[in-house]
Amino acid sequence: MKWLAQQAWLPGQTHGAWVSNVLLEADASGCWSAITPSPTPQQAQGASAVGWVIPGMVNAHSHAFQRAMAGLAEHSQRAGDDFWSWRERMYRIALRVEPAQLEAIATWLYAELLDAGYTQVCEFHYLHRAPDGSAYADPGEMTWALVRAAQTVGIGLTLLPTLYMHQGFGQPGLSDMQRRFASTPESVLALRDAVNAVARRAALGTSPQSAPLLNAGVALHSLRAVDAVALNAVASVVTDGPIHIHVAEQMKEVNDCLSHHGLRPIEWLLDHAPVDARWNLVHATHATAEEIRGLAQRDASVVICPSTEANLGDGFFELPQALQQGLRWSVGTDSHINRNWLEELRWLEYGQRLRGQRRNVALDGQQGVGSTAAVLVDSALRGGVAATGLPLGGLALGQRADWLELDTDSDALAGVPLPQVLDALVFSSPSPTWRRRAVAGREVVSAKHVYRDPFLAVMQAML
Numbered sequence: 314m315k316w317l318a319q320q321a322w323l324p325g326q327t328h329g330a331w332v333s334n335v336l337l338e339a340d341a342s343g344c345w346s347a348i349t350p351s352p353t354p355q356q357a358q359g360a361s362a363v364g365w366v367i368p369g370m371v372n373a374h375s376h377a378f379q380r381a382m383a384g385l386a387e388h389s390q391r392a393g394d395d396f397w398s399w400r401e402r403m404y405r406i407a408l409r410v411e412p413a414q415l416e417a418i419a420t421w422l423y424a425e426l427l428d429a430g431y432t433q434v435c436e437f438h439y440l441h442r443a444p445d446g447s448a449y450a451d452p453g454e455m456t457w458a459l460v461r462a463a464q465t466v467g468i469g470l471t472l473l474p475t476l477y478m479h480q481g482f483g484q485p486g487l488s489d490m491q492r493r494f495a496s497t498p499e500s501v502l503a504l505r506d507a508v509n510a511v512a513r514r515a516a517l518g519t520s521p522q523s524a525p526l527l528n529a530g531v532a533l534h535s536l537r538a539v540d541a542v543a544l545n546a547v548a549s550v551v552t553d554g555p556i557h558i559h560v561a562e563q564m565k566e567v568n569d570c571l572s573h574h575g576l577r578p579i580e581w582l583l584d585h586a587p588v589d590a591r592w593n594l595v596h597a598t599h600a601t602a603e604e605i606r607g608l609a610q611r612d613a614s615v616v617i618c619p620s621t622e623a624n625l626g627d628g629f630f631e632l633p634q635a636l637q638q639g640l641r642w643s644v645g646t647d648s649h650i651n652r653n654w655l656e657e658l659r660w661l662e663y664g665q666r667l668r669g670q671r672r673n674v675a676l677d678g679q680q681g682v683g684s685t686a687a688v689l690v691d692s693a694l695r696g697g698v699a700a701t702g703l704p705l706g707g708l709a710l711g712q713r714a715d716w717l718e719l720d721t722d723s724d725a726l727a728g729v730p731l732p733q734v735l736d737a738l739v740f741s742s743p744s745p746t747w748r749r750r751a752v753a754g755r756e757v758v759s760a761k762h763v764y765r766d767p768f769l770a771v772m773q774a775m776l
């Protein structure tokens with residue numbers, strides 16, 4: 314498989330850059346085996362022509378079922394709507410979704426994500442049990458619905474079976490509305506092993522597509538939901554694959570942690586958990602400069618979900634500190650109120666501008682000089698590798714051959730000169746679109762329209 318790109322976004326010494334006339338070659342495993350700028354005619358023989366190519370993006374945080382409530386929680390019946398009242402509405406959806414419905418929702422969602430240029434999604438999955446709280450005959454019933462959805466669409470999936478044991482700090486057990494989330498360290502580790510076994514079998518198949526499109530890590534729902542003993546029971550046996558945890562999303566959570574443990578959530582994690590490069594802290598919205606320094610020193614990462622954090626009124630992540638400390642970060646769409654990574658990056662930067670009353674905040678890590686979009690895109694790619702544990706770091710040797718061809722006829726790019734195209738891609742809206750997409754070296758043609766009716770049927774049944 315080889316393509317001759319008119320322009321390709323290749324990694325540079327500090328950040329990426331457009332390079333013209335690049336031969337991109339993927340091997341049978343779906344990873345890049347050769348990347349050759351200005352190839353000879355013989356080298357380029359047999360390559361198919363492609364326009365402007367950039368890497369696919371990782372969506373590092375998803376709860377697929379929440380796609381069914383995007384736009385339905387903006388109409389309030391009372392004053393004082395907040396994260397916690399939103400959560401009550403979310404639980405009502407969570408309590409109703411059957412496995413086949415989850416598959417229909419996730420298939421539609423993943424098709425939307427792939428259309429928008431995500432080529433891998435991390436599914437933070439805690440809907441383990443049946444709506445009445447009983448165990449499914451197969452504990453992976455809901456998990457397999459997500460795996461089938463990703464396989465149907467052709468997007469990569471990092472499944473994160475999620476441990477959820479308590480309704481709050483120091484409280485025994487779950488509330489009745491949380492009954493589907495009930496899990497133990499053993500049950501989530503068993504799900505992780507089951508998914509990895511399926512992934513290994515797929516890799517041994519006859520298909521030439523052997524680059525991993527499916528893998529599993531684990532997730533700990535939050536310090537609210539997982540106590541120290543259970544947290545360490547999981548973390549001590551996970552030697553490979555990512556560990557994700559929601560942390561410090563809301564000030565109530567920070568204050569409850571302070572009351573219970575005498576420490577803020579990230580402080581507590583740094584002191585009591587084996588935080589290292591496996592760890593991805595989702596949100597970390599209310600992280601202090603000291604906590605960000607601590608996470609960077611441990612080589613951990615954070616997952617920022619700008620549109621959901623804005624929608625839920627969470628607060629602003631300390632992006633300038635993270636950039637100055639070299640902390641890795643990725644982006645996720647979480648509740649799926651937005652499903653476009655360009656908009657996530659745009660809002661990440663815009664939030665910081667509104668907050669700090671200044672511009673180009675993403676350049677804080679490089680003395681305010683350079684392309685803001687280049688920093689945002691390259692940082693999110695780097696964070697995506699940490700979030701998935703997979704080689705998804707861009708157009709470079711050994712990385713999975715995920716790429717997007719930019720629609721250079723998009724209105725947002727009209728008249729934009731080459732050096733500013735990435736900036737226009739991220740900041741000029743409505744967002745430009747993609748002409749073609751490939752996952753692990755294989756072009757995926759959008760079939761989103763096929764998945765619309767099953768999704769609409771689920772929405773009709775739920776409303």
Ligand SMILES: [Zn+2]
Pocket residue numbers: 374376437559595647
């Ligand atoms: Zn989440």
